[in-house]
Amino acid sequence: MNGVSESPMLMLKGIVIPVEWDQNGTVRTVEILTNGEGEFKVGPGGAGDQLKVHVRREVLAEAVLLNTTGNVKQVRVDSFAILDWVDSDHSSITLEA
Numbered sequence: 001m002n003g004v005s006e007s008p009m010l011m012l013k014g015i016v017i018p019v020e021w022d023q024n025g026t027v028r029t030v031e032i033l034t035n036g037e038g039e040f041k042v043g044p045g046g047a048g049d050q051l052k053v054h055v056r057r058e059v060l061a062e063a064v065l066l067n068t069t070g071n072v073k074q075v076r077v078d079s080f081a082i083l084d085w086v087d088s089d090h091s092s093i094t095l096e097a
Contacts, residue, residue, distance in 0.1 A: 017031050046078045
């Protein structure tokens, strides 16, 4: 054991929003905006880069808290599912990760 403990796994449900673009307008950084828990900046590693193509979609993400600076919480997203609601009872989920 190396003596370093990793933060517990978080389950985040929210909308993927863009926060940084390159000079060509390509999304470079995204956050997950949750209802009640605030915004989580998606850091490098894991499945986070895959979220960039899912802007404005609702996701359920497994993530690890990397650090908190002020009000900014940065996470590493290990996996996620796109939540595509197809009917009023919200019974359908499409998994992508």
